[in-house]
Each structure stands twice: as C-alpha cells, then as structure tokens.
Amino acid sequence: MFKSVRTFSSASRLSTRSKPLAFSNLADIKLRAPIAPTHKNFDVSPDHPLWAFFEGGNTSKAALRDGNDITQLEVRPWSMAELRRKSFVDLHQIWYQVLKERNIIGTELRLAESLEYSRAHHHKDFDEKLALVQKRIKVVLLERQTAYERAQLLDDVKQEYLEQFKQRYIEVDQANEVDMEEKLDRLQFAVFGIQPDLNDIDLEHDINVSFIKGVEYNAELKWGKHLQETGQNLAPLKSIVEQLPFLLKDTTEAVEEVIELRDSEVDVKMDKIDVIPFLKSAIGNFRGDGIEEEVAEDI
Amino acid sequence: MSVWGAYTKRFQRNMDKVVPRAIGKARLKDQNMYALPTLEQTHPTVPKSEQKTKPEQIGILAGDLAYISEGPQKGTISRILRYMPEYDGVLLMDVTSKKLLPKYSWMENQTTHVFDYPEITPLSQIKLAAKEKHEETGEITYVVADELEMKGRYFDARHKKWLPRRFVKNHDRVEIPWPAPEDPVGDADSEQTKLIATDSETALETTYELQTLAKPSIPVDVVNELRNPHSKYKKRYLSEYQARVMKAPDMPLSNAQKAYLAKKAEQEAKQQALHRGRPITNLSEEIQSFIGEKMASHINKIDNPHLLEHLEGLSAIEIPDFAATQQKIRDAESAEQKPEQK
Numbered sequence: 001m002f003k004s005v006r007t008f009s010s011a012s013r014l015s016t017r018s019k020p021l022a023f024s025n026l027a028d029i030k031l032r033a034p035i036a037p038t039h040k041n042f043d044v045s046p047d048h049p050l051w052a053f054f055e056g057g058n059t060s061k062a063a064l065r066d067g068n069d070i071t072q073l074e075v076r077p078w079s080m081a082e083l084r085r086k087s088f089v090d091l092h093q094i095w096y097q098v099l100k101e102r103n104i105i106g107t108e109l110r111l112a113e114s115l116e117y118s119r120a121h122h123h124k125d126f127d128e129k130l131a132l133v134q135k136r137i138k139v140v141l142l143e144r145q146t147a148y149e150r151a152q153l154l155d156d157v158k159q160e161y162l163e164q165f166k167q168r169y170i171e172v173d174q175a176n177e178v179d180m181e182e183k184l185d186r187l188q189f190a191v192f193g194i195q196p197d198l199n200d201i202d203l204e205h206d207i208n209v210s211f212i213k214g215v216e217y218n219a220e221l222k223w224g225k226h227l228q229e230t231g232q233n234l235a236p237l238k239s240i241v242e243q244l245p246f247l248l249k250d251t252t253e254a255v256e257e258v259i260e261l262r263d264s265e266v267d268v269k270m271d272k273i274d275v276i277p278f279l280k281s282a283i284g285n286f287r288g289d290g291i292e293e294e295v296a297e298d299i
Numbered sequence: 300m301s302v303w304g305a306y307t308k309r310f311q312r313n314m315d316k317v318v319p320r321a322i323g324k325a326r327l328k329d330q331n332m333y334a335l336p337t338l339e340q341t342h343p344t345v346p347k348s349e350q351k352t353k354p355e356q357i358g359i360l361a362g363d364l365a366y367i368s369e370g371p372q373k374g375t376i377s378r379i380l381r382y383m384p385e386y387d388g389v390l391l392m393d394v395t396s397k398k399l400l401p402k403y404s405w406m407e408n409q410t411t412h413v414f415d416y417p418e419i420t421p422l423s424q425i426k427l428a429a430k431e432k433h434e435e436t437g438e439i440t441y442v443v444a445d446e447l448e449m450k451g452r453y454f455d456a457r458h459k460k461w462l463p464r465r466f467v468k469n470h471d472r473v474e475i476p477w478p479a480p481e482d483p484v485g486d487a488d489s490e491q492t493k494l495i496a497t498d499s500e501t502a503l504e505t506t507y508e509l510q511t512l513a514k515p516s517i518p519v520d521v522v523n524e525l526r527n528p529h530s531k532y533k534k535r536y537l538s539e540y541q542a543r544v545m546k547a548p549d550m551p552l553s554n555a556q557k558a559y560l561a562k563k564a565e566q567e568a569k570q571q572a573l574h575r576g577r578p579i580t581n582l583s584e585e586i587q588s589f590i591g592e593k594m595a596s597h598i599n600k601i602d603n604p605h606l607l608e609h610l611e612g613l614s615a616i617e618i619p620d621f622a623a624t625q626q627k628i629r630d631a632e633s634a635e636q637k638p639e640q641k
Binding site for chain 1: 485486487489491492495496497503504505507509510511513514515516521522526
C-alpha cells in the first residue's frame with residue numbers, strides 16, 4: 001500500500017540546477033538597506049471599505065478602544081416612541097448606522113478575545129444597547145404592517161363612513177365647498193389610495209381594484225351633487241368611461257363630456273378585464289405621458 | 300438576533316446558556332480558582348432573565364439609606380452606593396472588608412496593599428430607611444420600612460423619567476421619596492458622544508404619518524424578512540405524517556361486538572324484505588265511507604259558489620303521482636284475484 005522508498009518527483013528533478021549558482025559582475029550589485037517586515041511598510045488606500053470596521057475609519061489610531069472610554073459615552077438606545085415617529089427610510093438609515101457600529105464592536109471583541117483583554121464587558125454592554133435598537137426597529141415595522149393588515153378587514157366601517165361622507169358632500173353649502181373638495185381629495189388617498197395630484201399616480205402599481213372603486217365613488221358623489229343642484233333627472237353613470245372624467249376634470253367639464261357621450265350614443269359598456277388597461281392609457285394620455293417620447297422619436 | 304459578544308464555540312459548552320443557579324457552587328469554585336486571595340467571589344450570580352432593572356422592581360436606588368437586618372452589621376443604617384443586578388445585592392458605604400490589592404491596581408494616593416473594599420450585601424438582608432428631622436426640636440429620627448408599596452406614577456424631573464410613588468406598606472401617609480440621581484458616569488458633551496449620538500431635535504422629528512389605508516406603510520419585500528414565510532404554522536395543508544397523527548386509528552372489534560353487529564344486520568335485512576314485499580291495497584269500505592262523510596260535511600258547509608267552482612276545477616285535475624298510485628292499487632288487486640281464479 002505505502003511506498004517504502006521515497007523519491008523526488010520527476011518535475012522536481014527536472015527543475016533542479018545542473019550548474020551551481022554563481023554571481024557575475026559583483027561590482028555592479030549595490031546593496032540596499034533591508035526592508036523590515038512590518039505593517040508600516042504597507043500603504044492602505046484611505047477608501048478601503050474595511051476601514052468601516054474601525055472606530056474613526058481611516059484615521060483610527062487603535063483597533064481596540066479602552067473599555068473605560070466606552071463607559072464615557074453618554075448614550076441610550078432609541079426608544080419605541082421615538083422610532084414610531086420615523087419613516088421607513090429613516091428607520092432603514094438608523095438600522096445601518098447601528099449595524100456599522102456593531103461591526104466595529106464585533107471587530108474589537110474578536111481582538112479582545114485573542115488578547116484576553118479584561119475590560120471587554122464594556123464593549124458587550126454597549127453592543128446590547130445597539131442590538132436593542134435593531135430589535136425595536138423590527139417591532140415598529142411589524143406594528144405598521146399588522147395595522148395595515150387589520151385595516152383591510154374594516155370594510156363595514158369604511159362603507160359606513162363613505163355613506164356618511166356622501167350625504168355631507170351632497171348637502172354642503174356654498175361657503176364650505178372648497179373645504180369639502182379638499183376633504184374629498186384626502187379621503188380618496190386615505191381609503192382608495194388615489195394620489196391627489198394626477199402626476200403622482202404610478203400607472204404600473206397604483207391602478208388596482210381599490211383605485212377603480214375610488215373612481216366610481218368620486219364620480220357618484222360629483223354626479224349626485226350636480227343633479228341635486230340643477231334638479232335634472234338624468235340616469236346614473238353607467239361605466240368607467242363615464243366615471244373617469246370626474247377624476248380628471250372639473251365637475252362642469254365632466255358633466256358636459258358625459259352628456260356629449262350619451263348624445264353620441266357610443267356604447268360605453270366595458271368588460272371588467274379591460275378596465276385597468278383603459279384607465280392606464282386614459283390617465284397616461286391625459287397627462288401627456290406618451291407625447292414627449294413621440295416627439296423625441298420624431299427628432 | 301444575537302449579541303456579538305455572546306459568540307459560541309463549537310466544542311465548548313456555552314456557559315451563558317446554563318442557568319447559574321443550576322451549577323451554583325461549582326461555578327463559584329471555578330471562578331475563584333484564579334482569584335487573588337481576599338478577592339474571592341462569595342455571592343452566586345442571578346440569571347440575566349431574572350435580574351431586576353427597574354427602580355419599581357428593586358424598590359431602592361443608589362443614594363437611599365438602608366437598615367441592615369441580618370449579619371454582623373445588624374442594626375446599622377448606611378447609605379447605598381450601588382445596586383448590582385447580577386448579584387441582587389447592594390454596595391453599602393459602611394460594609395467593607397480589608398482586601399489585599401496588588402500594586403498594579405492601586406488607586407491614586409494609595410500607600411499600602413490593604414484596602415477597604417465594599418462588600419456586597421444581599422437585598423434580602425436590608426430594609427429601606429429614611430431620615431426625618433423634627434421641625435421644632437431638630438431631632439433626627441429614622442423610619443425603617445419593613446415592606447414597600449408602589450402607588451401611582453409621576454414624572455420625576457431629576458431622573459427624567461416616570462417613577463411610582465414609594466410608600467411604607469399599610470401606611471399610606473408615610474411616603475419615602477426617591478433620592479436624587481447620582482452624577483452620570485458618561486460625558487454627554489464629549490466629542491465621542493457627539494459623534495455617536497443623535498441630537499434631540501433630529502430624534503424627535505416626525506417623519507412618518509399614516510395617510511392611507513389602501514397601501515402598506517412598508518415595502519412588500521421587507522415583510523418576508525421580518526416574518527418567517529416558511530413557518531410551519533402558516534402552511535395551509537397538512538403533510539401525510541401530520542394527517543396520520545391527527546387521525547385516530549380504527550380500533551379492532553371484539554368477537555362479541557362482531558356477533559352483535561352481524562345479528563343486527565340480519566334483522567335489518569329481514570325487516571327490509573318484509574317491507575319490500577308488502578302489497579299496497581285499497582282502503583276498506585268502512586274507511587272510504589268515513590272519509591267520504593267527513594269531506595261531504597265540509598263541502599256542505601261551503602256557501603260561496605266561487606269556492607265550490609274552484610274545488611270542482613281542482614278535482615278535475617289529474618295528479619300524476621295519484622294516478623300512478625291508483626294504477627299500483629289496481630295491479631295489486633288483479634294479482635290477488637289471479638291465484639283465486641286458478
């Protein structure tokens with residue numbers, strides 16, 4: 001099984017010198033001072049990403065802080081109340097700031113372990129504070145998600161409020177009309193997710209069933225109010241084609257458009273599957289989304 | 300989320316996970332193996348999950364007076380220097396012992412190896428005391444609370460937090476106020492603190508406001524990072540194993556049960572055969588005349604000609620089921636008559 005005689009491999013035999021090593025022109029060779037094997041002889045780029053693992057970045061003087069220095073930091077973890085005020089972007093930033101700080105502590109603790117440094121418990125205590133912040137951020141985000149999911153089950157409450165608002169909207173006196181319009185804008189965003197400014201609507205993601213319901217509700221309100229004011233006896237709005245103008249334009253313009261549509265006797269019936277593509281193209285055209293691109297192509 | 304410091308070793312037991320009480324004296328002995336003489340630890344540590352951290356749990360704060368109720372110093376009233384949650388004990392100003400300190404840990408102006416070092420007194424061996432000065436005579440008396448009672452809460456401006464009010468139990472009028480806080484250890488104005496801490500204005504700034512119920516407040520992809528999408532508690536179907544576990548097995552029947560069931564099945568079969576063979580016969584003369592009389596008496600009471608006409612119309616309608624039943628009766632009668640003819 002085992003070779004009893006050890007031999008050099010053929011490759012090593014081939015690479016051996018056939019003649020002994022000899023220097024020529026010894027006079028030309030200049031002796032230089034030896035280069036000591038120390039870290040000071042290495043240049044590290046100040047942009048090196050690993051500097052982020054040291055307290056003070058590329059200006060760090062030491063890789064391990066004194067434990068007593070850490071106790072001198074007068075800090076406390078972010079409280080839940082403070083974190084609840086912060087937007088997702090802010091929480092994201094705090095998370096990564098904390099993570100960077102924890103990475104520094106982690107580096108120091110690893111070093112402290114190998115050096116058997118006795119005051120590393122200060123580092124650990126500080127790390128616990130940082131970990132607590134991360135836990136709290138998770139809890140705050142989950143609270144928001146849970147609240148959103150529970151709100152989806154409040155259909156009856158929403159419907160009741162929408163009915164009440166409809167009554168108030170139709171019966172409002174002239175002095176409070178502007179106020180009511182603003183309220184309607186806010187309600188549209190709060191309940192149906194329709195942005196008050198048309199240009200803020202994301203055609204890819206925002207147009208969904210809830211959006212369609214919002215358009216329907218908005219049109220029903222304005223049409224109802226128009227009929228109330230003028231005393232006309234017209235049929236209720238039939239389809240999304242008649243309802244959409246109330247979202248895009250003023251009530252008077254929208255009413256004119258609906259009457260024009262009815263006069264022209266165009267078939268406004270639309271299958272459910274066609275509604276979302278119709279809304280996307282109609283809102284896009286109204287905003288003039290496609291126009292700039294076409295002009296650019298022509299040029 | 301683990302804390303960086305609590306790293307684990309592959310081939311070594313993680314002592315942080317072992318409840319200190321369970322290993323008790325053995326651990327103390329281990330810890331004291333390398334301790335300097337006179338500096339051995341005598342009090343077992345409290346597990347982290349059982350440590351008290353809030354003033355209302357502990358009942359005392361640094362700066363309070365304590366009456367020592369047990370041990371050699373019994374009867375002494377002393378000031379509390381510090382509460383140590385890991386030992387559930389306090390360091391008192393007057394409870395010290397002589398320790399031998401090596402030169403490298405000498406304090407400033409220390410000239411001898413012998414040093415008065417504070418000893419830990421367990422919380423169970425002290426009672427909260429309070430000093431009271433008589434308004435007129437200026438005489439100082441002490442109140443010792445056997446037990447404490449926390450009631451209500453108020454915002455303490457000195458501690459900058461909400462604290463409960465502290466009373467001697469069963470003596471609602473004897474309140475012992477919390478002591479003033481000690482000077483903070485850290486330095487709030489240092490360069491290092493300023494670098495790492497967020498200033499109060501930024502911390503209190505509100506950047507989140509719920510404006511819509513129609514859209515989630517956090518990106519959809521984040522949800523799966525916060526919750527476990529593969530959790531076994533969220534699965535909507537059972538694995539074969541789980542289904543088998545939940546279903547009780549069919550128990551084998553005893554011989555007596557089998558015999559009983561066989562007998563019962565036989566009886567049911569007999570009954571059914573009997574019922575199936577029973578012929579439908581016409582009503583007897585007597586019954587027919589009885590029903591006819593009843594109906595005649597009802598119809599004779601009716602005065603309304605329209606109703607009578609209606610009933611006449613109804614009787615003319617042929618009901619298919621009725622006709623079928625009549626046919627069956629006729630068949631049965633003819634079947635009865637045939638054997639008689641033979």
